[in-house]
Structure formats: structure tokens, C-alpha cells
Amino acid sequence: MDMLIALHTLPALAAQPGVTLRKPIAPEHDLLTSWVARHFTPGWASEARAALANRPLTLFIATHGDPAALLGFCCYDATARGFVGPIGVLDSARRGGVGAALLLACLHDMRAAGYGYAVAGAVGAPDFFAKVANATPIPGSDPGIYRGMLR
Ligand SMILES: CC(C)(COP(=O)(O)OP(=O)(O)OC[C@H]1O[C@@H](n2cnc3c(N)ncnc32)[C@H](O)[C@@H]1OP(=O)(O)O)[C@@H](O)C(=O)NCCC(=O)NCCS
Structure with missing residues (x-):
């Protein structure tokens, strides 16, 4: 099932203490897609790769520490234009607000890019x-x- 999200009524982005939200830079792309395949699915890694190929790229990561460790990712415009997701947060980092921050980062970016609505595809x-x-x-x-789809 897909879900519809209105982008004109989004809650504000809330900062998470100790968590950095940003778009990955090129030297991180292989590490990121391997991490997504390892913690989630190869299909989600393919979607992440598609989002990383967009310009400007359409994927956010959440990290903590230095050197940075990945906590989660969320992307949009991966499988279809206007679609947000997949989104995934490391098991051990869940229920602490990281997922909400990643989703809202993508949705605010979509709003800034000119979308009025987003579709969350095949919502789990x-x-x-x-x-x-x-x-x-x-x-x-x-x-x-x-x-x-091939599975
Ligand atoms: C779904 C997912 C991204 C949520 O990440 P998270 O960091 O745990 O989410 P947050 O802590 O920011 O949660 C935000 C709110 O949603 C609620 N929530 C989180 N996961 C939920 C779930 N699976 N079902 C219902 N509510 C959920 C939280 O309790 C929180 O509510 P609160 O603000 O009242 O406390 C994470 O559980 C995950 O990676 N799951 C596996 C991958 C997946 O299913 N992705 C979605 C595919 S469409």
C-alpha cells in the first residue's frame, strides 16, 4: 500500500542531540550502499544508488561521532519521481527520533524542490x-x- 503526504503541512525539523543529518559526499557512496544491503535489502541498496545518482542527490543520512558511524538513511525520487523512501534506521538506534528526523529532512527537501505532495511507496x-x-x-x-517486480 502507498501513502500520500501533504508537504504544505509538515512539522518543523527537530534537531537530534549528537546526530548529524546530511547528504553523503561521493567518497561515501559505496560504503553507504553496502551498509544498506547489509542491514536492509539489496533492493533498497539499488534504490539508494538511484537516489545518489540524482543531481542534486536525493538521499539523507544520519550519523554520529567522528569518524562518523551511520545510524540510518532515507531517500526520495529513487524508484519513481515524487516517491519518498526507502527509509531505514539501525536496529539499535530505533525509537529515538532518528527515523522521524530523516523522513522530515527528505520531505522538506522535496518541498523545497517544488513538490506539493509525496508518496510513500509500499509502506512497511x-x-x-x-x-x-x-x-x-x-x-x-x-x-x-x-x-x-523481480524479487
Ligand atoms: C520505521 C523506522 C525507520 C522508524 O525509525 P525510528 O528511528 O525508530 O523512528 P522514530 O524514533 O523517529 O519514531 C517516530 C515516531 O514514530 C513511532 N514509530 C517508530 N516506528 C514505528 C513503527 N514501526 N510503528 C509505529 N510507530 C512507530 C515512534 O514511537 C515515534 O513516536 P513518538 O514521537 O510518539 O515517540 C525504523 O523502525 C526502521 O528502520 N524499520 C525497518 C525498516 C522499515 O520498516 N522501514 C519503513 C519501510 S516503508
């Missing part, structure tokens, strides 16, 4: 999207653009 955590971004289910959206 609908309550998270509803809570953070007031996302609402799109009727008839399953399997949507993912019909017949």
Missing part, C-alpha cells in the same frame, strides 16, 4: 508515516508501481 511501517507526516493510505495502490 504505516503507523510511523502517519505519526510523523500525517500520511494517509492511497486506495487501490497495492501493488501499484511494483507490480511484477
